[in-house]
Amino acid sequence: MTLSSAPGKVYLFGEHAVVYGEPAVPCAIERRARVEVQRRDDEKLRVHAEDLSLNGFTVEYDGTPGNGPDVDVSESLISAAMGYVDEAIAQVRDVTGEDDVGFDVTIESDIPLGAGLGSSAAVVVAAIDAAARELGVTLEPDDLAERAYQTEYQVQDGQASRADTFCSATGGAVRVEGDDCRSLEAPDLPIVIGFDGGAGDTGQLVAGVRDLREEYDFAADTVEAIGDIVRNGEQALADGDIAELGRLMDFNHGLLSALGVSSRSLDTMVWAARDAGAHGAKLTGAGGGGCIVALDPTPETETALSFTPGCEDTFRAELAEDGVKRLE
Ligand SMILES: Nc1ncnc2c1ncn2[C@@H]1O[C@H](COP(=O)(O)OP(=O)(O)O)[C@@H](O)[C@H]1O
Ligand SMILES: C[C@@](O)(CCOP(=O)(O)O)CC(=O)O
Ligand SMILES: [Mg+2]
Known part of the structure; x- marks a missing residue:
């Protein structure tokens, strides 16, 4: 048995x-x-994922004692739920050359699903690391990050960046531009998260931005302007200038909103944080629903969010210095 863990993430800028x-x-x-x-001693994959739920399935049951229910779940529902784990195991079969190996996989996570905190990347990084080690192969951090990226790329139909997977594999604050991935020095940031209890569909949201960018030059300019914000943000991070980081996060949220990936509840939480005196606030990740990230060293933002209708949970998040952890 082999056990690995990997962290989730917030985007300070640039999703x-x-x-x-x-x-x-x-x-x-x-x-x-x-x-x-x-x-396993056969080729099968058995996945136990306590936090994963399926919306909709059919059960056939005739009530005869001893005749259990026959549950029918559509292929598309299963592949939506299992796609990341399936592809992570395919990457491990490829990297180890053991094409026919089977596994029992158990997933446990503190990261809400589809909420912009990178649950998919964390599951994929930890799964690849643990399954490869189970076969006696310990991947270097860069190889692990690359295999995890390939997994997200496949599952998200070719629309994925290396940002989530590199960050989860290496930990800390990182900067990703194309295939150039590096770690950054970061001050201790007073990160507060607000969660609306919902989720967004990463693939659909990414496709929406792609379409806008193709249709309107000003949408393409908006995407480039986000790049400018990130470059300014890197400087603010290096200077430890939290007030400037906050201003840039506010600006970044406005541009993400313009690109159609915010939602009423995300905007409401962003404004609650700003009204409470946060340095800045923005949605994190793909958007559509899920989480916002705010910077506030005082308890005010958390208190305000806990009273904000539509905010289901709020908590502080510590920077994770370590990426993947090899536990057993
Ligand atoms: N605890 C978990 N158990 C099993 N699969 C998970 C778990 N957490 C995430 N996943 C996989 O990741 C998907 C969510 O990823 P995504 O839509 O990219 O959102 P995010 O990465 O922002 O959380 C889920 O549909 C599921 O396939
Ligand atoms: C929208 C995007 O930039 C980030 C998605 O983050 P998340 O899966 O919502 O945590 C997509 C990507 O970088 O692959
Ligand atoms: Mg994801």
């Missing part, structure tokens, strides 16, 4: 634009996915 070659700065946070892997 969506990073898909088109602009830089982005995500930052790993101490909320982790843990994946336990056990080699």
